[in-house]
Amino acid sequence: MTASVAVSRLPAAAYGATYAEAFADLCQRADAPNLHMAPAAVAAALNFGIASDDIVVLTAHEVEGERLLGLWALRRVRTLHSGLIQVLEAPLVPLYEVSSAPVLDRERASDVALALVRAIVEAPDLPKILKLPLLPMQGKVFAAIESALAATGSIVTSFERWQRPMLVPEPGDDAERNLRRALGQGYKKRMQQHRQIEKAGTLAYERHRSTDAVAALEDFLTLEAAGWKGSRGTALAGLPRHGAYIREIVRNFAAVDGARIDLLRLDGVPIAGGLLLDLAGQSHFLKIAYDESKARLSPGRALAIEMLRADFAVGRPFRLDSGAGDRVDPSAYPWGERQEMANAIVALAGRSAALPRLAAAARLQLRRWRDRAGAR
Numbered sequence: 001m002t003a004s005v006a007v008s009r010l011p012a013a014a015y016g017a018t019y020a021e022a023f024a025d026l027c028q029r030a031d032a033p034n035l036h037m038a039p040a041a042v043a044a045a046l047n048f049g050i051a052s053d054d055i056v057v058l059t060a061h062e063v064e065g066e067r068l069l070g071l072w073a074l075r076r077v078r079t080l081h082s083g084l085i086q087v088l089e090a091p092l093v094p095l096y097e098v099s100s101a102p103v104l105d106r107e108r109a110s111d112v113a114l115a116l117v118r119a120i121v122e123a124p125d126l127p128k129i130l131k132l133p134l135l136p137m138q139g140k141v142f143a144a145i146e147s148a149l150a151a152t153g154s155i156v157t158s159f160e161r162w163q164r165p166m167l168v169p170e171p172g173d174d175a176e177r178n179l180r181r182a183l184g185q186g187y188k189k190r191m192q193q194h195r196q197i198e199k200a201g202t203l204a205y206e207r208h209r210s211t212d213a214v215a216a217l218e219d220f221l222t223l224e225a226a227g228w229k230g231s232r233g234t235a236l237a238g239l240p241r242h243g244a245y246i247r248e249i250v251r252n253f254a255a256v257d258g259a260r261i262d263l264l265r266l267d268g269v270p271i272a273g274g275l276l277l278d279l280a281g282q283s284h285f286l287k288i289a290y291d292e293s294k295a296r297l298s299p300g301r302a303l304a305i306e307m308l309r310a311d312f313a314v315g316r317p318f319r320l321d322s323g324a325g326d327r328v329d330p331s332a333y334p335w336g337e338r339q340e341m342a343n344a345i346v347a348l349a350g351r352s353a354a355l356p357r358l359a360a361a362a363r364l365q366l367r368r369w370r371d372r373a374g375a376r
Helices: 017-028 039-047 106-122 139-151 175-199 210-225 228-232 240-254 292-297 299-314 354-375
Strands: 005-010 055-062 068-077 087-089 129-136 155-167 203-209 259-266 269-279 282-290 319-321 337-347
Touching (some): 005 106, 017 068, 039 068, 039 240, 055 106, 210 240, 210 259, 240 269, 269 299, 282 299, 292 299, 337 354
Parallel strands (some): 087 129, 282 319
Antiparallel strands (some): 055 068, 068 087, 129 337, 155 319, 259 269, 269 282
């Protein structure tokens, strides 16, 4: 019953370190927790230049208790992509974050999702349109959201849809069994390629956490800057504001042991690196970089294979979200599971979302025209 769930709104500045433990506990009780809802992520967004007054942090608790049951961090935006009207968007920084979903206690998911949606509907000062560009369209969390939207007379419209590679082990899986299933008929070829990189020199896989991750981030940024992103001026090292945001989010998550930098070295030199958030058995892959001079050896895939092996070796439940967007080829990853994703617009409680939908449809059509022009 939603009557047993109370929803509060927190000022963004108040949703800080004091909530870190409660959020981590909620993640342990949630299916596929969205780590971008963490206090560490909201603090980084504030330092990225998002105004505190634009951030809306909704927390759901038991009415007679302080146990956190759900959380959704959104921001007010008014842009061309929103049809020039104000909407609520999640995540806060879609360019670098990977999911729009709230975090819900699995035992109370339906009640909590409904309470969160109703809180937005009933708040006189909040927009009644949600812009969710990275919404998982499968699983228990989406089922709870879908039920809440139906109960409030809300309508969701999806635009770009894609299949995101995931690593979600099955019962009894080990690294070898999982790789064989994921790679299918390409298993033999891919593993031969992996053995080539092992023969090219001394291959070493490193996983850096906590303060080590903060230091290893500089190796990752150097590796990224040495490639095509550096030559085009889009590498983080050449974008001071964006680089500062990434450093901030790594520092913030490292403080709660939730940041990870994975490096693959060949003869001591980094040839591939991954930047991840990793908390409560859930990993979100934010960025990857690799040495393009070693492209024939597929260092990015080699890193992913070594990551997979390391995850299975730990011997604890885990789940990895590749964070891949709609323009990424899923076969580039050695992760066999798929999560359907969508860019979604939600009109709450019978409101009109005509302008945001028109903007999303126009953006999608423009991309199609560009693709056709590029193919000529």
